[in-house]
Amino acid sequence: MAKVLVLYYSRTGNTKKMAELIGEGVKKESADVDVKDVKEIKVEALLNYDGIIIGSPTYYGTLAAEIKKFLDESVKFHGQLEGKVGGAFSSSANIGGGNETTILSIIEAMLIHGMVVQGNSSGDHYGPVSIGAPDDRVKKQCRELGSRIARLVKRLG
Secondary structure (H helix, E strand, O other), X not given: OOEEEEEEOOOOOHHHHHHHHHHHHHHHOOOEEEEEEHHHOOHHHHHHXXXXXXXXXXXXXXXXXXXXXXXXXXXXHOOOOOOOEEEEEEEEOOOOOOHHHXXXXXXXXXXXXXXEEOOOOOOOOOOOEEEOOOOHHHHHXXXXXXXXXXXXXXXXX
16 A cells, blocks of 8 residues: 655644645545654655655745754665655745745755655645645645645556
């Protein structure tokens, strides 16, 4: 069965809520999902998943140090994540906070690992973005990201 990890860091709870919504989308597609705070998981666990979705709050236009550290540690598995499906999401305090640059930083790391990243032709193209707490639009985008990633994992599996 397809197995997806939704990994996040959250200080205010907004990114955590997004992660949980993405997990709902994965479950909707009858795939296994683990929703984990970055502090609860070791980087070696990445090898156990077919899909990896990472979320971070936006700090100074980029990802949180906790997510950056995790991605830096993943270098020891360079080449071993190739072909896995990836996705990203972010939250910030304001509309010009750098959400897209945060998501692109995560996606860049995934591409360097050789992962497959699917964009979205409608809605949030790079991944779901929330300004403050997730509203109904963001909730829908999060669930859809989880569903899209799960379907792609199954198709490639």
